Amino acid sequence: MTLQNQMEFTTADAVVLELVRAGVETAFGIVSIHNMPIYDAILREGSIHLVCSRGESGAVNMADGYARATGKLGVVITSTGTGAGNAAGSLIEAWAAGVPLLHLTGEVASPYLGTGRGYIHECKDQLSMMEGSCKKAMRLRKPEQTAAIVRQAIQGAFAAPSGPVTLEIPIDFQSAIIPNHSIEEIRILAPTNHSIPYLPEEAITKISNAKRPVLWAGGGVITSGASTEVQELAEMIGAAVITSQSGKGSIPEDHSQCIGHFAANDLTKNLLKESDLLISIGVRFRGNETSNWKVAVPTEHIAIDADWQAINRNYAATYGLVGDAKQIVRLLIQNLSQSSVVPDPKYLDEVQSVRNDLRTRLRETLGPYEQILDGMRKVLPRNTILVRDVTVQANVWGSRLFEIYEPRTSIHASGGGIGQGLPTAIGAQMGCKDKPVVLMAGDGGFMVNVGEMATAAQENLPVIVVLFDDAGYGVLRNIQDAAYGRQVAVDLLSPDFVLLGRSMGFDATRIGSPAEFVSELEKAVNNQKPTMIVVDMEALGPMAKPFGGPPGASDSFKPKKL
Template sequence: MTERTGGEAVVAALRALGVTRVFGIVSVHNIPIFDAILRDGTIEPIAVRHEQAAVHAADGYARASGRLGVAIASTGPGTTNAMTGLFEAAAASSPVLLITGQVDTIWYGKGKGFLHEAESQLPMLRTVCRRAESVRRTEAIARTIIEVARDILDGRPQPGAVEIPIDLQYRRGAVVVPPFDRPAPQRPDPEPLERALALLRETRRRVLWAGGGSIDASAPLRQLAERLGAPVFTTVNGRGVISEDHPLAMGPLTAHPAMQAVFEGADLLVAVGTRFQGGATRNWSLPLSMPIVHIDADPSVIGRNYPAAAAVVADARVALEALLERLDAPANDAAFTAAAVAARDAARSQIREDIGPDHAAIMDAIRELLPRDAVIVRDATIPAYLWGNRLLPILEPRTSIYPASAAIGPGLPLAIGAAAAGRRAAVIQGDGGLMLSVGELATLAQYRLPVILCVFNDHGYGVLRSIQARTFEGRTIGVDLATPDFAALARAMGIRGERVGSAVAFRDAFAAAVAEGAPALIEIDADALTPMRSFPQPPRPRG
């Protein structure tokens, strides 16, 4: 037991959790925490320009590293700004801890109108967090932080939050920092595991389906696929669990029409770490009538969208290793697997043809020039929808990040977090989405993080422009935007900035940025590229 200030108690708890970086904005309601971080010297604070970006960056850090991501914000407006980031972390099953302030305990709950007073902050946080707690004594700060962190790391990860009144951050108290042991992965019960093994023995046309919950089970998943000779589909969040240059990797193409025959012909589906969300199943119209072995750490998702013949509640890696230890099933029917691979190749060829030669060449340049272990972040934008999420190869676990909530704008701060985890990163970004987090260019410049931001500029919200025009007889509203010269803006921030109008020029600019290893922005004139078929763009005002 050591006497510490509340701010020092926060730092002691973060050190016990193994935290080495935090993201946030300094405020009068958290400065004792930041001062303690400064004096301690073992945790690097990364000062972002908006609290939403702080949580997105902590999320990107968690997804790229597999470790706890931490954001620090102020009470009231700072925490309301952080809510979208927590919403995204919840959708992505990402372990993100928000530490925020609160007014002094003598004013809390009295509704007197104190500075940044937020009477309902805790219930608000609980709408998007697995667990949110308010500390009432300085002595309880470290224990509360560690308890919440342990909870959100257990099973399927989720975000959490701790609010600490400002007087408790300044106050000194006898603080005990309990030891932290990451929760042990859950082991499967014998009965459902035996049922899964029996189904594997009885079938010859199996398909594997890997979601985001399988991302740390890469080795046993690949071994299971190879022993069975079974094709492996992934969701967008599960990309990288098997390298997409592996002969059995089908990629995130479950919803592609060419794949329906594969699922109709399968006699068993082994699903790992997935909720069977709408995008991957064409809003649950994909016919999955075969028996399903469903493995997930969260029992509430098993059977939620498709019934499970064997419900294996367990950590993905532990469950797959247990299956492999006792697996005595025959190999897949070779003709079935060959047909699945042929369908995959046909789908990839069709997508490549649909996106046209310029976008295909840009995609090829990104994959060829980036290291295998670089993180590829896609914001919600047309190039991401049409090729970034479906065709651009992802080669290693934890190198693919996409907003699970389909929000526009998180791309840059997610990449900042990934780069802060020690990874190089590239972002596929639209101009409309970038404007929601454009201030984080200053963060990128300040910390010289190795992020290459590829901005496809079509002067507005291209997806919505196309949908409106097709739905409302060519009419559009609110989708055409005045956008800055992004390359010049980057240069003004002290970042390499270049504007290109062709795939050849993009390749040269991207190669130079990769070689430099520093932050860079490449603005691509989307109007100068060969149009992609799936999102035809109507004429729009010029000037």
Template sequence: MSNTNQQVTVGCAIAAFLEQCGVKAAFGVISIHNMPILDAFGERGKIRFIPARGEAGGANMADAYARTTGGLGVCLTSTGTAAGNAAGAMVEALTAGTPLLHLTGQIETPYLDQSLAYIHEAPDQLSMLKAISKAAFRIRSVETAISTIKLAVQTALTPPMGPVSVEIPIDIQAALIPMPSNLQPLALPQSVPSARALDELAERLMKAKRPLLWLGGGARHAGAQVKRLMDLGFGVVTSTQGRGIVAEDDPRSLGAFNLHKPVENFYQSCDAMLVVGSRLRGNETLKYELKLPRPLYRVDADPAAEGRCYTSDYFVCGDSALVLSGLADRLAALKVDPGFMADLQKARDTAVHGLVDGLGPYSALVEQLQQAAGREFNWVRDVTVSNSTWGNRYLRIFDPRAGVHALGGGIGQGLAMGIGAAIGAAVTQSGKKTFTLAGDGGFILNLGELATAVQEQADMVIVLMNDKGYGVIKNIQDAQYGGRRHYVDLHTPDYAELSSALKLRHQRVGNLAEVAGALDEALSQKGPFLLEIDMLTIGSFKTAFAGPPVNQTENVESAESAEKAAAAAAAVVAAAATAATA
């Protein structure tokens, strides 16, 4: 049914539908091929549009917005090469399982797919979109426009979630129609586990004395149910995507120290592992050679997860919150080993000490960031060396929506996503400060988005680790290519001058004792701040990171050595505090 008294463009009807989906912000680049939708955004005034400086940055923003809110991210691009510009960021969102709606334009329907070399057309654009999306649709008529958008949103939000692309020819966007009277989103199907499967899994778990949960991103909405199992005696370890489901200062959790040798050794003392909403990806399981506890049980809303990467001793298909709630109801009489948690804490402490020692001087940076951030913050990371070593596990987070990191990896969009993702996290109106940790190599790939951050006054602190090159590639060349370094040294701008030109607050730090004061300045007012860490002056990490880990004996120094490193970091923090109060 429709309201026949009001004629609107299809673009306006789409905007009205997105409002009903709870969308408060959208991102992208304005174009002749998406103007009917963006005109409606502007005129209706209910969805804030953040104009990115590039389509990839806009998609990164929508991705991070969705991850930090738990809702739908929306990105708009033009057709052809503009849609192609978003491809890398879409692959990142696809890898992360982000519910994102990518609306892209298309040329007028009379000329579409006619091989006319029509300006702005990319041959077989829909196939490209299908390759980088969970699903992709073309709106083929005015009459099916809203139904197609409804299906796209439902598809994006249905587990396993992911980005969905919709191409909309410009003549359809601009066509006049009666405003539809039913703009309610479609209901989301829920994956309900069978009672019989829950009974069987609970019976198996009742035999365990040292049970461990491995939590992935598919369990981010199941924090209350996870806590029930922890209160029954389960320990916890998380993937990087599962961080914050359990506050990372909880002594019953290993956090994301999931593949360190002391933790792998601890796994051998566990007599059951329940993997919940995790793909057990190769980069977090030593390319599937990490020795996980047996029996290994899996819970996932995606039935295809059964047996993938690791053989499942038992599998339950269902929403993680429903499965864990059902298990908690059935496991009230569980009896665990009284020494289990002490052993877990020892394994975590040993892993943390080993990592801290390997950071050398930069352990002081982590401590000062932790103090400045508190507990209510967003933590956004690209794939810089600092994130691969400590950003993805050591700086503690306390909320399952607080962390945004590059799951796609690589020198493509995972390296470039830092600025855009931070903007997306910062404009959610959550009241949280956003911190992003980026390396200079990836930072310059999306440098234009700094202007977006300033224009939108995004409340974010960028911690830029500047060593004027591709640090991890240098380390790989040292480790695997006889120290022959080629193509890794970069000409980088003077960030003080660049920041001045952009009216971006900036401070360069060449002594880690200055970090606390710089962070105080960063947090003293709203808006973006660039904190540049001069790594060439400060020096290198004690232990070089040379790419993803392999399964080999980890050189973990004694607790005494690690404690000395922690004490040295504490001394730097104390010196910084003294300087700040002087």
């Protein structure tokens, strides 16, 4: 018997039918006395695969990674109070990255909301806690409105700027019998008299006349599926292409015009300083990617973004074009095709020279890790999804020198929190079982969600963990050395990661040389099993130049007068 035809139709059934209607195939979470009716409805409906995480924090990261890798809605189901609180930190990461995610959480029975009477799992003000962690937090206040509220929450997660939406449902409402009535959304499109919608003529003219244009591609390019258009525009006008961390994959990173994720580097700063036009597309201009907005941009700046509030938030825009990036860039291309835009070959040579010099200079700092980098790129297929936790190797070269060729194959913690890499990689692998998924992590961060290794093994996911073990918080060690000349609270006792990995169902090994690493990585790709390669950083040796943190990081901690 289907949910639609069963005799007693409940709030939980309405929730599940809206998920199915939205195309949801996978949901992550932990079952609880405050979400059991929803879990049972998922079981009875039968089409949604439930992934049972080991913690609510990891469950949200899994839904996050799934959404980033697939472009689909991420769905996570948690318990009330402490369970919802455990989810909050990971929801902040999803908010920072603009990930479309639906967080379903229970609530105490409706008569006890806000009473402080000690109902089990009660939270003082769960809705406010969720509101502070999400794009929006909602509460079901009448069971008969379930379908409408769930649909609204899903649409809200995707609406610009996309982000996580929490919907809390009191436990007594979840089993309430309600009518199964149809809700249809009617949209009437306004007629148009233009075959090509209007774009400011002055903006088209500025692009046509630019001799040294720069495109800055952000996560909005990935979200809108505008990568093909961005590459075409860049080639048409002869622009250098900078990418944000979230925008990696907007253009293949082996393209001669791709500067990549190097915005705060001096060579890129000089290129921007001498540019006569910046076109930013879906870029947030984060502080850590612009040396806290000290990177200077050209006066002539055309900003394209789906979010009205993004315009002029961090950098002034001569023209703000608000809407879907794919459509707007396509319109730019159509308009520019009617003019004679000829890229300057000398400028293109300069762009390629800057691109090459950036990579050469950074490679000189890596020491033995240069061979690790080259081994990874040689062994791994072009469509490999690289997930990076916050660790030295990811920050220095994983996010810059490991080339990304396709959209949605680069995932990193936008909010900067450690330890979210493993569950994020698990979610990405759940969504893309046809692609290799590789996680770069450090030992300190990895231990935060280490229990999720069991989830990967239970789901038989061939995720590959490359674990850089230096028995501590390597990034903070270097920042403390630069700021104070001493270290505190950064040394950690590492477990035997090989034994730990094997006990969790992973093939695990420890390596101490680049040659060993490449050999083990080749095995991992071929074996199609959960695998962990522990890189012994003491045996491998130090980098040629220590990483001192993001540009200007140590300056924030030195004693100074305010």
